[in-house]
Amino acid sequence: MLKIGCHLSISKGFKAIGNEALKIHANTFQFFTRNPRGSKAKEIDPNDTEALRMLMKENQFARILAHAPYTLNPCSPEEKTREFAIQVMADDLVRMEYLPNNLYNFHPGSHGGQGAEVGIHQIIVQLNTLLKPEQTTTVLLETMAGKGTEVGRTFEELRQILDGVILSERIGVCMDTCHINDAGYDIINDLDGVLDSFDKIIGLERLYAIHLNDSLNSKGSHKDRHAKIGEGSIGLKAITQIINHPKLRHLPFFLETPNDISGYAQEIALLRDAYKE
Incomplete structure (x- = not known):
């Protein structure tokens, strides 16, 4: 099942x-833990989270994916910004335990001219400060398009971060199809080669989720502009190959395309038709 x-x-x-996801025939979903451009988070209602857990169990949902706010930058040159990142992620990971055994994704951040090595070190420090053996949440580094001074534009940079994290069983990767296309990986003509490279450098066992997006830009553009499925440079054929690939088809896929709820429903229907059971 897709x-x-x-x-x-x-x-x-x-x-x-959860009910909204069911209405559009989704069996998982992604959500922001708080205001994506700020720091405010809605108070957790334990009865509400328990109701979602029951709904997910009854409807055989896959693991859901929480997304950290875009303002979180653990490798900023500014100490105040790094401190904010620690505070937000620490709070998010506590809140995630109301929905145990799910996924939490974040952008590794932008080093702001310090250099990738410095940025990678700062990300590792934050993760080693925050990750706890008792947590049930798996934290995911997102593959990035490489605009500006983003960290995580290559599999090698992500591998460096993973190598530095002490609790390796609590950390993994979320692959964004728009981002890796824009970073220069040829998922259109050489998906097998890209996955072989990922497996050699990172290990496919560390891949927990996929952001399934088309791209408004060509391979290697480093732009990061998402497009609706089949309406960008990646195209429906390549995206169909991704969801059906034997090394990927078991993973949860999360759409981040520029859509309203009816648009998402149409994309989900399109992709379910393209999925080979």
């Missing part, structure tokens, strides 16, 4: 978002 969902807002509560 495990697919999209990005939904938790403003109405967790059970409501």
Whole structure:
């Protein structure tokens, strides 16, 4: 069965978002833990999270994916920004335990001219400060497009971070199809080669989720502009190969395309038709 969902807002509560996912025939979803451009987080209602857990169990949902706010930058040159990143992620990981055994994704950040090595070290320090043996959440580094001074534009940079994390069983990777296309990986003509490279450098066992997005830009553009499925440079044929690939098809896929809820419903229907059971 295809495990697919999209990005939904938790403003109405967790059970409501679960019901919204069901209405569009999704069996997982992604959500922001708090305001994506700020720091404010909605108070957790334990009864609401328990209701979502029951809904997910009854409907055989895949693991859901929480996304950290874009303002989180653990490798900023500014100490205040790095401290903010620690505070936000620490709070998010506590909150995630109301929905145990799920996934938490974040952008590794931008080093702001310090250099990738310095940025990678700062990310490792934050993760080693925050990750705890008792947590059930798996934290994911997102593959990035490489615009500006982003860290995580190559598999090698992500590998360096993973190598520095002490609790390796609590850390993994979320692959974004738009991002790796824009970073220069040829997922259109050489998906097998890209996955072989990922496996050699990182290990496919560290890949927990995929952001399934088309791209408005060509391979290697380093732009990071998402497009609707089949309406960008990656195209429906390549995306169909991704969801059906024997090394990927078991993973949960999360749409982050520029859509409203009806648009997401259409994309999910399109991809379910393209998935080979």
